[in-house]
Amino acid sequence: MKKFSNLLIKEIRELINKQLIFSLIFTLFIFYFIGQMTRVEAKRAETSRRLGVLDLDRSSFSRGLLDNLRLVRFEIDEFETGDKEEALRLARQKNLNFVLVIPPGLGEGVEKLEPREIETYTFLRSFSLGAARYSEIFRVILETANNYLSNEALKRKLPEISPDNLKKPLKSRDFVIVRDKKAEASASAIAAFMYTQSIFVPIILAMILIYSSQMVISAIAMEKQNKTLETLLTVPISRSSIVAAKMLAAGIVGLVSTLIYLAGFRWYMRGFTGDLTQVAGGLAPIIKELGLSLTTSGSLILLISLFLAILCALALATILGVLAEDYRSAQSLIMPLLLLVMIPYFLSIFTDLRALSWPARIVIYAIPFSHPFMTTQNILFHNYRGIAFGIIYMLAVFIVLVIITARIFSTDRVLTMKLRWRRRQLVL
């Protein structure tokens, strides 16, 4: 144990170098900076929303419409001119992004149910998501106003019928059923919420897998490049301890680095999505009612699944590391592993892995890293067979990889095995 801890500490010290610390701090700073900036900008955009208005109607209705816009925190810059082109020139001069032109006779038209067209002008100065924001907000306001006006008109014409019943004679009550549990909610809202909540799982998983694997491959390649491996293999410590120390050190450093990256990523995401706990407020009781929140045992199963995937990645990375002749070739050897992680990662984000065609499913199921991407859903939908298969399969793959790794490390192959790209052959 003393010898193992000696080796483990050396491996960790080797991995935690200046470059890693700098890269972690830099990434954290960048994530935090972008997140903060986005949040501040969003807040600023919310507090001061200026728009230009050319009111050619000046009826009590148009004044009421502008008052309502002021109520939803629009700062209105009203043009005194009667000319549309002049108003647009002034808006450009004042750097306004959005201009409303209320036509003459709008109020009268509303009274007579003769629609008039309000013109909107958006100065598109960038292609960012926020560039067309005012136009979208105004569209929603206009829709609400239209709804209100048509309801009022209907009430006047057909006082005995509810306008809402008249416009929507068919109505629906949406229920979601998860296994044997039922709750009144929209399926799309639940799915969207669950997606937002679980989007971090594949990101964490992909990051840990790639990060730790790269560390193991590089650690072995560096031992070869610096000619320290031969000496290490002749000291009185078992070969399996050497392999285990390298894998464990990479796992620990990879995990810690990923958690740090993740904290930064959450800061970054909050800039766009806001605090998820606030969003969860309304749906939380329904999620609980449907049994869609992870219990302690569910979290434990997810952790086991993640842990096994990490072990598989580390074992595979160790074999790939042996193939590397030096640090540079180690960087290219990460590619096959990267592909095995990225395929299920992207598929899990864009589609339901279980809904793929049979041949595609066989390929996906054969990749050990696919299973943890499916575990969260399997746990929530009580697909115990899927969970058990994933765990047993990953365990089997890990055992096979460890046997291969141990065999490589206990024979000449640890020194002689290499992949020669130029000749494209595996030399054993």
Add this chain to the structure above:
Amino acid sequence: MAVVLEVEGLRKFYGQFEALKGISFEVKEGEIFGLIGPNGAGKTTALRIIATLLTMSGGKVKLLGYDLKQNPEKFRENISYLPEEAGAYRHLTGIDYLRFMARFYDSSSGKTQEFIERAVAIAGLGERLRDKVGTYSKGMVRKLLLARALMTKPVLAILDEPTSGLDVINSLEVREIIKSYAREGLSVLLSSHNMLEVEYLSDRVALIDQGRILAIGTPQELKEKYEAPNLEVVFRRIVQ
């Protein structure tokens, strides 16, 4: 003198190529035994097998009576191997490297400090041991590695081209270190293609070429037998 290492009919194949064709020799306690021969003769392969790095294709190797195939861990406890092209961890200081290596040989005896003190004396690097290995010259790294190999006073020190790539002054220092340690009862198995160096260092030598041992004896015996002024001439006469 008791026999420390016995090598009998040692063979090694790399695929179809037979690198060692059944070599036999033994190393006695306190003896410096030199394997000499040209590049590709099989010296490093033999040393790597005894150092447990490579597996043998045939024959027997015993250290203190322990069989290599059955007890490789006993070999690792009692040997110390200095490869020809060895390096040390560049991110560690010299002293940290020595401490790291010493701990593998000190599972219960608490001798780590003793090992380090001995290594510091052998290496002769003074305050530079507190600097990172990455800042060392090739000669300094070689001295550090030699100190690492000898600090635990192993039963058998296996040194592959110990003065490889060193200048004259550093080579002389390294040779003196090896000689002085053998005087304390340490057995040394070394290889070199520098036959004059081996002649100076070794008590007995084996001349090896194309995987076969051509002759074994003390340098004096071989020179007399082949009427040669030095081992280089002995080797040329045997090969011819």
